[in-house]
Amino acid sequence: MNHMYETALLAPARMAKADAAAIKAGISSLELMRAAGLAVAQAVSRHWPRGAVVVLCGPGNNGGDGFVAAEQLRQWGWPVRLGLLGERSALKGDAAHYAKRFQGRIEAFGPQLLKDATVVVDALFGAGLSKALEGPAREMVQAVRDSRLPVCAVDVPTGLDGATGQALGDTYIRADHTVTFFRKKPGHVLMPGRAWCGAVEVADIGIAASVLGDVGLDACENAPVLWSDVYPWPQLDGHKYHRGHVLVVGGESMTGAARLSAMAAARVGAGLVTVAAPEPVWPIYAAALTSVMVHSLSDAEGLDTLLADTRMNAIVVGPGAGASEATRQHVLAALATRRATVLDADAITAFAPEPASLFRAIRGPCILTPHEGEFARLFGQVPGDKLWRARQAASISGAVVVIKGADTVVAAPDGRAVINSNAPAWLATGGSGDVLSGLIAGLLAQGMAPFDATSAAVWLHGEAAQAFGPGLIAEDLPTLIPSVLRALYESVCQIRAL
Ligand SMILES: NC(=O)C1=CN([C@@H]2O[C@H](COP(=O)(O)OP(=O)(O)OC[C@H]3O[C@@H](n4cnc5c(N)ncnc54)[C@H](OP(=O)(O)O)[C@@H]3O)[C@@H](O)[C@H]2O)[C@@H](O)CC1
């Protein structure tokens, strides 16, 4: 199977196509809804002790899943209350079919349903949400939120746009657990949707992955399966020069940033790492680094002289660089080599007055790693969700663009994109971006292609932060990379041995 199919993300419109393709291939829509509702009932019984469950059903197929789940839970002996938004006579198709099979009582829709409940199943709206919630639906969502009852959402929490991860109106359900079907949607992994879904479970409802061949996908959730086949594990017959040489251009005042970047590049396996340190602060860098080499860069020499050494095959500019004319010149010198170049922080900000001059200079493999503020400085206020904005920026700049955050998006100029979901909250700490730039460069130096190297680095970065937990500071990250790599290596080798 195409690895991209495994972690494919499908926006609601494409999911509907997958649904239709599966039905055309022979599975009935009633079977799909039956399997979906059953998965919801199983999730509820797995995660909560048997108790008074309230199932809130909407007027479409999301509500249909709710009827299946309610009937299943009832049969398993759960005390079930069910409220339907709208008239039962207005239900159509599969939802009407399963509403008829529900043996319990359909009650008037309203907040009174929540009295004495222990858990709520949110089957109000899913993929078909087309406008902001109003009237009784909005009131109910507010009541569920006010009740602080645990919620199991069907497909997506009501109010959340599965394509964008944003609310369609001013209110939405916050779920503890979300059961979705076949594949996740971008909205499950993009913020703030990721936070509103709680734990996301993907249920197999009988749709074959092969439908994706025709239907396509919107993006992938970042995972080793996407790039582990091309991960540059060291070979016994290798040599340090086979593992590349990273050059990190250091700045004058924030010297820690370039050092963090250099350490990360070394830990992720670059054969050699050099920091080019401005002459006046060379001793500071040299005193703090051991295996990483430090080159004193005088004003007169210029970066291009150093880059005459073609073994330096991956360059980082930006961490602690200062948004200065010197940084601009360093960026232009790096890009002129057409070697793999990672531009972070001040290297991005230095081009804020004239972004087009940066885009013109990008002719080779280049990775831009802005956070939201730096992104706006370079690309302005691009409308749309983060996935769309990253794709637009990659297409405009010709670089792989990483928009950092809890839901880091990596997009390539050719349209490929991944959304990363393993980053814990404690990764948001000073210097963690510097580490990321070094990880990317370290993998680029070892020959990984830009999009793969960036996806892998973003994942390793998140994984390292998870391994450490609360209290993390950026210095911890490079030292955590070996254990993350060991676990990855063991899992990849085991899979290959199977
Ligand atoms: N794909 C799959 O593989 C499978 C999918 N399945 C399930 O189907 C679900 C999608 O079903 P769906 O398309 O019927 O959409 P759903 O969310 O129930 O709502 C549509 C209705 O709500 C209405 N409406 C919309 N917004 C509104 C608002 N703010 N306020 C008021 N009304 C609003 C809308 O009206 P309209 O926009 O047409 O005017 C329409 O009547 C999916 O999430 C999953 O749970 C599984 O059963 C099996 C396999």
Ligand SMILES: [K+]
């Ligand atoms: K829902």
